[in-house]
Amino acid sequence: MEKDRHQIKNLFVEILKKYAKDPSLFENLNDNTEIIKDLKINSARIVDITLDIEEALDIELDDNDMDALFTIGESIDTIEKLVKAKT
């Protein structure tokens, strides 16, 4: 069954938490939160995060999609678009 935006966000945040060193940075999470700057996630981890998303949702992100993994909101937009395109 296709995941809705709320479910995608929860899944995405759980994946991000795997690669974050400071869980307290997730307390004030919103759509404008920047993954690298605000959550202090190593930029090289974007590839690991991408691979986790691809596996969890059975989608593929190309380089442009990966560039869109900037804020939480933009990331969810991108992932949701790919999930919808799959069905």
Next chain:
Amino acid sequence: MQPPFIGSAFKYVDNITYLDDSFCKGSFHFREDLPFYQAHFEGYPITPGVILIECAGQTGCIPLGYSILEKNKLTNLIPVLSNCEIDFFKPVFPGESVTVESEKVYFRKHILKCNVKMFKANGILVLQGNLSCKFLKKDDIK
């Protein structure tokens, strides 16, 4: 294409014995006169873990990365260590040689992640883990 190291002051690779775009194997001999043994530690020289990680990078990830760059016709990029998850199992003493096996996990967005293993004589495992490096243009290193 060769990594942009100059001279031997920070060179921890002697030979690459196998290299394709997904696997690399090489070796390095830790000579007894390497300068850090004078300080690490007094009366009990032992190779610093950080040097072993550098050796694993230079003898595994970096040649593998340059092999991939060459295949993709990417030039003038510098390797920068971006992530390191290494477990150590045995020490390396002055005069010992190691071999490093490095296997590509992925190469995407100019980021190479490798699984690395270092062995000393008789196949004794020294370290194992993952190293990631980014290949950047000089101007992008800030």
